[in-house]
Each structure stands twice: as structure tokens, then as C-alpha cells.
Amino acid sequence: MAKGIFITGTDTGVGKSIASATIALLLRRQGHKVGVMKPVTSGCLERDGKRISEDAELMAFGAGIELTPDCTPYLLMAPLAPSISAEKEGVRIDFGVIKEAYQRLAAEFDYLIVEGAGGLMVPLAGGLLMSDLAQHLGLPIAVVARPNLGTVNHTLLTTFSARNLGLVVKGVIVNRYPEEPDEVSAYAPHLISSLSGALLLGTFPEVAGEDDRARVSAVADRLEREPETAIMLREMFG
């Protein structure tokens, strides 16, 4: 049975997919079989008549696997809150369907990286939120956060809510950490680690790259050189 983690964020666009794909790539480079899942995609693409999750594709690139239907059970077109995207298509997001897909994947891999959509309080169906899905899957969460002003508030709101809801918070990843941090970014990881009650799992660097695959490879290359990375992976999956 795979060791799983649910990657959430303080908001949409903070770097959950980059972080998820990077973690998958780091584990793959250690020789592990890594599976990936994006249970709900809102804002999917259509390619050759098929719906595609770019997030899942990026994670699959990191993991070095081909996607199967279990990796992306709900592919919704509208780039909106998933409950609305689903409603527009007359679809009801069923946690049972997601869990069965999760369990089939978990039986196949050593590790399973699951990416949410948006943040933890994003609505999925009938009052159920992303946090409920993490709970239903029985997964601990890791929170991806920004390094810039406002992140302390957003991160603490996320970790406090998660814990109040009974979720296990493995820690926080501060993503897009600048090469030369200004005063805001210099303080942010310290404030987050001292106040959130959650471990600072790591700071993922802001990298250049012509597309997200190049960015994932660049972040993984940088992290692989740092001894803290092994600790991060141990804390995340231990």
C-alpha cells in the first residue's frame, strides 16, 4: 500500500502542481514507484477530443509514469470552483468514486501524490469541501505557500483550519523562494514555522525555465543538492 500525501495550498496558483511534481521526481530519482492523482480538475483542456488535466500531466512527468483514468476521475471544463464546474455539466462529485480510484492506485505504487484544487476550503459538492476529501481519503496534508506578503495569514488560516477539522498537517512548503529574499520573504518561513504549529518542510526555490516541466526539473536539481531534502521527504511520509 502506497504512502500518500495530499498536497494543498494557501490558494490557487501558489505552486501545488510544481511542488507535487517535484516531490514525485525526487522520489523517483531515489528509485521509488510513484503514482499521482488529481481527483478533481476544474479548467481541464481538450486534446484530440479527450479531456486532459495539465496538472496531472505535470505530476506524471515527475513520477515518470503514464496517466490512467484513475489518476483523474473528475475532469471538468470550467475553470471555476469545482462544485460549480460540476454543476454546469450535471455531474456530482462522488467521494466514493475517488476513493476507489485512490485505492487501486495505492495498491500499485510505493508513494502516491494527490493534488487538491485551489485551497483547502474549496467547495466540491453539496457543502463538502476539499478538506473533507483529504479526510475521506485518510491522507495527511502538506500546504504549499507563497513567500510574499500575506502568506503568514493565509498559511496560518490553512493549518489552523486543517487541524480543527482533524486533518494531520505534515507541514508547509514555502514555494518560489527568491534567490535574494527581501525582508518579507526573509521573515516568512520563520514566522510560519514558529506560529503555524506545523513543520517547515522546505523552501522550494523560484527558478527560471521555459515551461513547467523545466521548472520542476530545475527545482528538483536544486533540492537534491541540499541535505534538508531527505529530511523533508522523511517527515512528509514518515
Ligand SMILES: Nc1ncnc2c1ncn2[C@@H]1O[C@H](COP(=O)(O)OP(=O)(O)OP(=O)(O)O)[C@@H](O)[C@H]1O
Ligand atoms: N518554484 C517555482 N519557480 C518558478 N515558477 C513557479 C514555481 N512554482 C510555481 N511557479 C509558477 O506558478 C505557476 C502556478 O503554479 P502551479 O500550477 O503549480 O499552481 P497550483 O497551485 O497548482 O495552481 P492550481 O490551483 O491551478 O492547481 C506555474 O505555472 C509557474 O509558472
Ligand SMILES: C[C@H](N)[C@H](N)CCCCCC(=O)O
Ligand atoms: C481554476 C483553478 N485553476 C482551480 N482549478 C480551481 C480553483 C478554485 C478556487 C475557488 C475559490 O477558492 O474561490
Ligand SMILES: [Mg+2]
Ligand atoms: Mg495545480
